[in-house]
Amino acid sequence: MDAIVKVVADAFATDDPIEEYVFPDPEIRHRRSRDMLRIMIRHRFLPSGGAAVADLDGKVAGALLWYPAGYRRTLWREAISGPQLLWAMGPRATVRGLAIDAANAEVAPREPHHFLVYLGTDPSLQRTAGVGRALVRWVLAQGSAQQAPVCGICKDANVPYYAAFGFEVQRTVRIGRDGPEMNFTLAQPVPVESV
Template identity: 30%
Template structure:
């Protein structure tokens, strides 16, 4: 999360909706800004020169991998189409990309990460796959808010849309935090850290987080009147 003072929210408000295919470039640019100081991205793409552009290319590719999943890319946006935050979701049993799609995407990943970075990206992916829980769940591989709007509640509102459905359906959710500073943000939404994944070669850590669905609200319990004279 950014430590800079948040910008005011748009005066015309915003809504949560599924992303439109024509917005993939703008979403990739937004996520690249949000992840510009991410330690795992910096480990996979060392050197600040051109990193944000390469991160944007990565997120455009990530969206392409998500597109076969209905409602997988969601945004917080104003009525005029200004994007404020974006999230990628995968439903239960649908988080893993098929080997054929991964193979087809390999040349694109190579252009994003380069030869050295590609090896590190593969190490990250392998670590995440090995730690991924088997219990059916909703998976949140990526969420990002425009840096100028972090701390305004936009990101929380975007995630609560799906988490409310998780609670209604009794389904858990899962993510990995790549920044220790972001853990309290996710904890406020009901996620809990389940472990720590240190990356090889002195790389940064990743924290898997799990969220059980909140119990359905029932009638208020009966209370006896306080004793008195």
């Protein structure tokens, strides 16, 4: 899990409006985001089957963290992870994290869907090795196999990246009252051909 935490935290350390909204101070972001990610991976993504990694030369080169189709938060997991997240993030960042969860819930489709939360590639490999592309193609294949759309929110600069995979901007959503405005994108599953 530490390798996933490292690659995702490094990928989102700078130039990410949501991480900067949660942890405005870069030093605090560097310290606290790793603990936050570790708790989210342990209590949300791994138990739900919403974690995949790309391996390159025996090392984690990228990771995709998402809420799979049909994901539901359980009271038990929230009761365990909530206090841990509060401790790891601090009170202000926790409130901002809840605003992100609320924005995701606001835009999420009613039908079963995969909701992408983090797609991170080792910064030294970004835009060169195809790590992120492989992970996105993989989750799109999962969505098509289950006939579930794949969606998520992203900043303006990432819209063309996702558009290349068939994601379309559905609307924008503001995170909290004073947070960034993000694009909600969605890719429909490829229809399964009848035999």
